[in-house]
Amino acid sequence: xxxxxxxxxxxxxxxxxxxxxxxxxxxxxxxxxxxxxxxxxxxxxxxxxxxxxxxxxxxxxxxxxxxxxxxxxxxxxxxxxxxxxxxxxxxxxxxxxxxxxxxxxxxxxxxxxxxxxxxxxxxxxxxxxxxxxxxxxxxxxxxxxxxxxxxxxxxxxxxxxxxxxxxxxxxxxxxxxxxxxxxxxxxxxxxxxxxxxxxxxxxxxxxxxxxxxxxxxxxxxxxxxxxxxxxxxxxxxxxxxxxxxxxxxxxxxxxxxxxxxxxxxxxxxxxxxxxxxxxxxxxxxxxxxxxxxxxxxxxxxxxxxxxxxxxxxxxxxxxxxxxxxxxxxxxxxxxxxxxxxxxxxxxxxxxxxxxxxxxxxxxxxxxxxxxxxxxxxxxxxxxxxxxxxxxxxxxxxxxxxxxxxxx
Ligand SMILES: Nc1ncnc2c1ncn2[C@@H]1O[C@H](COP(=O)(O)OP(=O)(O)OP(=O)(O)O)[C@@H](O)[C@H]1O
Numbered sequence: 001x002x003x004x005x006x007x008x009x010x011x012x013x014x015x016x017x018x019x020x021x022x023x024x025x026x027x028x029x030x031x032x033x034x035x036x037x038x039x040x041x042x043x044x045x046x047x048x049x050x051x052x053x054x055x056x057x058x059x060x061x062x063x064x065x066x067x068x069x070x071x072x073x074x075x076x077x078x079x080x081x082x083x084x085x086x087x088x089x090x091x092x093x094x095x096x097x098x099x100x101x102x103x104x105x106x107x108x109x110x111x112x113x114x115x116x117x118x119x120x121x122x123x124x125x126x127x128x129x130x131x132x133x134x135x136x137x138x139x140x141x142x143x144x145x146x147x148x149x150x151x152x153x154x155x156x157x158x159x160x161x162x163x164x165x166x167x168x169x170x171x172x173x174x175x176x177x178x179x180x181x182x183x184x185x186x187x188x189x190x191x192x193x194x195x196x197x198x199x200x201x202x203x204x205x206x207x208x209x210x211x212x213x214x215x216x217x218x219x220x221x222x223x224x225x226x227x228x229x230x231x232x233x234x235x236x237x238x239x240x241x242x243x244x245x246x247x248x249x250x251x252x253x254x255x256x257x258x259x260x261x262x263x264x265x266x267x268x269x270x271x272x273x274x275x276x277x278x279x280x281x282x283x284x285x286x287x288x289x290x291x292x293x294x295x296x297x298x299x300x301x302x303x304x305x306x307x308x309x310x311x312x313x314x315x316x317x318x319x320x321x322x323x324x325x326x327x328x329x330x331x332x333x334x335x336x337x338x339x340x341x342x343x344x345x346x347x348x349x350x351x352x353x354x355x356x357x358x359x360x361x362x363x364x365x366x367x368x369x370x371x372x373x374x375x376x377x378x379x380x381x382x383x384x385x386x387x388x389x390x391x392x393x394x395x396x397x398x399x400x401x402x403x404x405x406x407x
Contacts, residue, residue: 001025002047002222002254007056009039009046016042018278020056024222029248029255031265034275035301040258043275044224047256049073060221076220078211081231084199090210091195094182097218185213188247205236212244216251223248223255229264241267262302266290274298291328292402293337299401304337306375309405317400322348324395328402335403340365340376342399345385350393352377354385368393 002024009017016039024030032040045051047058049070058065065073076097084093186192189209199207208228215223228244229237245268248255259265265272266286274282274289282294293299296307310319312329319336321343329336345366352368357379359365364384366377368391377393385391 001061002256003057003059003062004043004047005057005059007043007046007058008054009042009051010054011042015054015278017046017053020278020280022273022280022283024254024256026254027252028270029245029253029257029268031269031272032256032258032275033262033265033272034260036260038275039278040260040275041226044226044256044258047222048075048077048224074221076215076218076223078208078215078223078225078228080227081204081207083211084207084214086198086200088199089195090186090191090197090199090202091179091182093199093210094185094195094213094217095178097214098178098181181217182213185217188216188251189213190243204232205240208232208240209243212247216247216253221254223253225255225257227258227260230259230261237261237264238267244268262290274301276301290401294403296335296337296403299337299403302401303339304401305340306338306342307403308336308338310334310336312402317395317397317402319395321350321393321395324397324400326397326400326402329400330402333405335405337401337403338375339399339401341378342396343368343375343377343393344396345377345379345383345391346394348392348394351390352393354387354389354391357384357387 002022004020004022007017007020008015018039020043022030022043032043034040042051046053049065049068053066060073085096088096182195183192186194189212191206191209191213194202194206194210199210202210208231212228229240232240241264248268257265257268259268269286271283272286272289273280274294276297282289282298284292289298290302293302293304296304299307308319308321310317310329311333312318312326313331315325315327315329316323317326317329317334317336321338326336341363350370352370352375354366355369355374356367357364359381362381364379364381366379366385367374368377379385379391
């Protein structure tokens with residue numbers, strides 16, 4: 001079990017992570033969700049051992065990880081992109097972590113002098129996202145921590161490509177057990193038979209599957225995924241999110257997934273932790289967080305753009321747009337947070353005028369005038385009203401979040 005306790009991580013004067021508490025049980029998948037710059041990646045990187053906390057502790061099964069280098073934490077890392085070794089084929093990439101795990105070597109020393117330490121303060125990431133390549137401060141040595149968090153390859157010279165890296169450990173072919181494990185992993189990620197393919201000839205989605213297979217191969221005790229799908233286009237992302245959810249379950253992985261996309265978080269996670277300005281503001285099951293956001297800022301982040309006084313009685317919520325069954329609403333006065341889909345063209349009591357419309361994939365988004373106020377609503381594609389039309393709106397509970405009454 002991972003336990004993060006009162007964690008602070010600062011970059012000079014910037015407190016990127018502040019007083020964070022988080023637990024991840026064995027076999028649980030937690031999504032860290034929040035807007036850009038809220039500190040998600042920093043928290044994940046601190047757990048990986050890539051950033052040094054300024055306060056607080058990170059422990060695994062009660063053992064403090066402070067001072068345990070990245071390659072000894074036994075964690076698997078998957079980042080957004082740029083993480084496969086282009087000079088290796090698919091099987092070579094997947095088996096890489098297995099071989100390094102077997103050698104249990106510390107990071108190599110290159111260039112005649114001590115190479116950069118992998119301790120948190122001793123490395124710099126290459127680019128803000130970091131990928132898996134980490135540039136050492138001394139001599140510009142390149143490091144990677146792919147595949148179960150073990151140290152893998154290092155190259156000499158700041159600009160050197162992974163293709164010219166020096167290797168340590170047994171650089172020959174993998175053993176029989178490894179071959180079986182590679183095949184098993186490729187099957188798990190839906191790439192059976194791809195072992196001999198060059199990774200440079202794979203699509204972005206296939207490359208991410210290989211990266212996942214590589215990270216999962218050495219049985220990491222915790223998988224850390226930083227925006228693993230965000231470099232992919234939307235359709236592929238949605239499909240891969242479903243596949244990833246399945247393979248995390250099937251492999252029984254314990255995982256922390258960083259994302260800014262709530263659909264992705266809710267597809268993948270057993271629990272969602274919402275972050276804002278360095279803090280975790282809410283942790284809960286996806287539907288709880290979706291239906292009962294802790295405050296208005298969280299509700300806005302989760303798509304609510306209209307907040308109304310409402311009351312609820314016996315699971316029926318009533319506001320100015322009518323009543324609807326909302327079983328997650330506690331009795332009494334409350335604030336209803338409406339997402340655009342909460343107001344649909346139908347036969348409700350409110351008459352409005354359509355002022356704008358735009359086609360989406362499976363519906364039409366409308367802006368309607370409710371008498372001096374512009375609000376979002378939706379209509380079906382087949383019967384979407386034209387701009388200027390007078391229509392009635394009905395309240396759809398699927399788009400309704402419930403908050404405590406303001407003030
Ligand atoms: N190496 C760094 N040096 C200084 N400040 C940094 C560094 N990395 C991140 N920050 C700052 O720390 C804060 C949190 O950044 P972080 O990358 O953790 O956010 P994030 O939620 O992952 O954002 P995004 O979704 O855009 O990646 C931001 O204000 C960011 O500018």
